[in-house]
Amino acid sequence: VMHNATFDLKMLAAQYDAYDCVARAQVADTQIAEMLLRNGRKSDVVMQGFALKALAERYAGMELDKTIRQGFYGIQSLDELSPAELHYAQRDVEATWKVYAQQLPELERDGLLRVAAIEGAAAPAFAGLELFGFGLDADAWRARVTEEQSQSQASRQQLDWEFRTVADRDLFGQTTLNYDHDEEVLTALKKLGVSLRTVRREALLACGHPAARALAEYREHQKIVSTYGEGFLAHLHPETGRLHPRFKALGASTGRAACGEPNLQNIPGESAFRECFRAPPGRVLITADYAGAELRVLAEMSEDPVFLRTLSAGEDLHARVASVMFRKPVTKQTEPELRARAKAINFGLAYGMGVGGLARQLGTDEADAEGLLAAYFKAFPKIRGFLDAAAKTALRRGYAETLAGRKLWFTDMRRDGRDEGSLVRIAKNMPIQGTNADLTKIAMARICAAFAQEGLDARLVNMVHDELVVEAAESDADAARRIVDRHMRSAGAELLRRVPMDVDLQVGPSWGKRGAPPDARERVAADPAAQRM
DNA sequence: ATCTGTGGCGCG
């Protein structure tokens, strides 16, 4: 039983070079338990509200003095601890136990024991992500960002030209227009005869003015430079030369994790960026992601026969949806655009996108969108039924929940005066997104434990919601790959009974890159044997 | 010199 177990596990693993032991730990975490109990209710007690000190007072009436910890830093041996410091340590342990004893019945009352176990089991995996880090080829990365910088400069030349008639100049003839400042840019555009209320890319491109187009291009490159440039590289650890991000296992109210310093969950998808994340010599990266994760969860929860049949047969659901919506046969090969549109719509519609949003997505009028929406829900009536029921039930009970029992209470949101439509969409989305998070966390825990159990030289190095990245010694790569595949599927089967979770696997020198070419994609479709495990 | 909120945009 630990409070903020990921921290302690990380310290234990590092100090005693004992990650294999840590990876198999069975953990209960009082901080996570508290966050699960509070999710969406009483968010005004955040920050200090989840510290052990606060919980000890609230649950056990114990006063903890944390200032004494100052003496702990830099000691070489436990013998150096004073009696007062030892007493503090003892009180810390006692408080944690007492808090957990009080939390247990509350977890049981709220049906949170299962998800608490999932989180506890995943704690060692998150500790490992931070401790081991993710290797980045800094030179290749810097080259890529520099390229982006020069493209940004080039767009800037174009911008100076486009805005030459409306921009003020300084003594040296340089424009004083700040292209990073929305308000300045909007007034400058207005002088060019373009009246916009936002500088979002979509609006800039829609207005069709060359100055707006140039601005969109500049911002695209500038976004990369500012977000993934020097500040990003500053996170490389001086000793390990790797990135050691901070993961928050409960980063999102849905149960998803979040990541920062740096955020390794929003790296541009282009291979030019991802290929900079490389395995050291003699090692490989295994990239594994759930294929169509959210739609599979939606299929499971809605029991829609078409969704279930299509996905269980390993067929293309987006293509199927496209053929229904556009009333013609669609495959990935023959109608890639229609399929791509259906894919975008699929996610939007499933979570409450309206007619207006759909029209915008498709670039058509609302009447057309209305018809498509009707066609969608006529073809998949159980999807609508499930989503409506999810919203209704959640609003009545005051919380939404995932298949593992994770809950999001609407207490805070109601108090903040969030409108009903927004609550409805959250109620529809949270069970899907959250169940997906449950699944991935179960998989992480099993994979980590299995690596340790089998003594493999393999470590989890990243997780991006429905994707896991593992670094392994070449000699252990095949065994590691099998473990990843098996446990991602078994985690799926743990929560989903009606549809298999399909996994895409890639093994190669870098993130998302396949090694020597096995010609076809190594996608093992719906293997019943794998489901049982 | 920090902190906080906003608009915008990278990812799932």
Place this chain on the structure above:
DNA sequence: AAAGCGCGCCACAGAT
């Protein structure tokens, strides 16, 4: 051009 959900980081502005 306010309504699909969930994040973190950037530049900026206004505050302390």
